[in-house]
Amino acid sequence: MPVERRGAMSLTEQQLESYRTQGFLRVEGVFSNDETDRLRRLVYRLYRKFQPDDGELDGVDAAWDDVRFDRKMIELRARNPRAFGALYDCAQNSIDVLRFVTDPGVREIAAQCLGDASENLACSGIMYRMDPPKDDRNAIGWHQDRAYYPQNEDGNQGLVATIALQDIVADTGALVICPDSQRAGFVAPHTAGKADYESTEQKTVPAEQVDRYDQVHNEMKRGDVTVMNMNLFHRSGVNLGERIRYTALCRFHRILADDYVPFGLLYQFNDFLSGRIRKSRNEG
Numbered sequence: 001m002p003v004e005r006r007g008a009m010s011l012t013e014q015q016l017e018s019y020r021t022q023g024f025l026r027v028e029g030v031f032s033n034d035e036t037d038r039l040r041r042l043v044y045r046l047y048r049k050f051q052p053d054d055g056e057l058d059g060v061d062a063a064w065d066d067v068r069f070d071r072k073m074i075e076l077r078a079r080n081p082r083a084f085g086a087l088y089d090c091a092q093n094s095i096d097v098l099r100f101v102t103d104p105g106v107r108e109i110a111a112q113c114l115g116d117a118s119e120n121l122a123c124s125g126i127m128y129r130m131d132p133p134k135d136d137r138n139a140i141g142w143h144q145d146r147a148y149y150p151q152n153e154d155g156n157q158g159l160v161a162t163i164a165l166q167d168i169v170a171d172t173g174a175l176v177i178c179p180d181s182q183r184a185g186f187v188a189p190h191t192a193g194k195a196d197y198e199s200t201e202q203k204t205v206p207a208e209q210v211d212r213y214d215q216v217h218n219e220m221k222r223g224d225v226t227v228m229n230m231n232l233f234h235r236s237g238v239n240l241g242e243r244i245r246y247t248a249l250c251r252f253h254r255i256l257a258d259d260y261v262p263f264g265l266l267y268q269f270n271d272f273l274s275g276r277i278r279k280s281r282n283e284g
């Protein structure tokens with residue numbers, strides 16, 4: 001679908017009402033298969049960069065989507081977490097990922113849910129997640145994105161968009177969401193720092209708060225976009241399948257709102273890459 005047509009897409013009043021009341025909205029079919037495939041192919045190229053001697057799948061049609069490639073990635077993470085981490089971190093800075101998550105279609109959905117114009121939005125927290133099965137090192141427990149992204153003090157002034165790069169059901173790690181929980185406002189989280197560079201920092205909503213709400217699995221088809229209010233309680237699902245769950249994410253913030261503060265995180269937890277940076281600076 002041409003970018004211009006998608007950029008002009010208008011949400012219905014029913015969709016907007018659903019976002020306002022439930023705190024989240026799934027919009028189906030925002031991206032074509034060609035567009036999601038393009039991001040998935042990047043992972044194969046990065047794999048080959050870090051595993052130059054493993055060309056076993058090079059001639060295979062759509063090697064990046066072959067279950068044998070999932071196995072190779074899972075095995076790489078187990079055998080060489082530094083190389084896997086370097087591959088992962090390289091993907092985060094890809095210009096294609098940036099362009100994908102800030103596509104006019106996504107921006108327009110975000111803008112309409114936030115009741116603003118897309119040119120008044122800032123973005124942050126761009127991620128290309130790769131969640132291997134039965135591996136919870138990067139799973140995030142119950143949280144509100146507002147705890148990680150304080151750009152707008154009022155969590156209602158921002159949202160997180162997550163985009164499915166393949167079909168995702170409950171058993172392959174669909175997000176678990178508490179509909180309506182954004183009404184709780186920002187709840188002081190329990191924080192636990194990163195255990196090591198491979199795991200994710202936790203800023204957890206207390207269980208007694210979560211227990212007040214119903215929980216649903218947000219199943220998505222490839223190319224669907226889900227937007228969630230920054231105050232919405234949600235957590236990573238559990239991937240019990242045999243394939244990696246690929247998603248792309250971006251946070252959007254209302255830049256003209258009074259409470260907006262530009263904010264950036266300096267992340268350098270990958271010691272493989274930070275070692276290379278130190279070396280390039282002659283820091284040993």
Ligand SMILES: O=C(O)CCC(=O)C(=O)O
Pocket residue numbers: 129131139140145160175234235236237247249
């Ligand atoms: O996709 C996931 O497992 C969790 C992502 C998430 O909740 C977030 O980044 O806010």
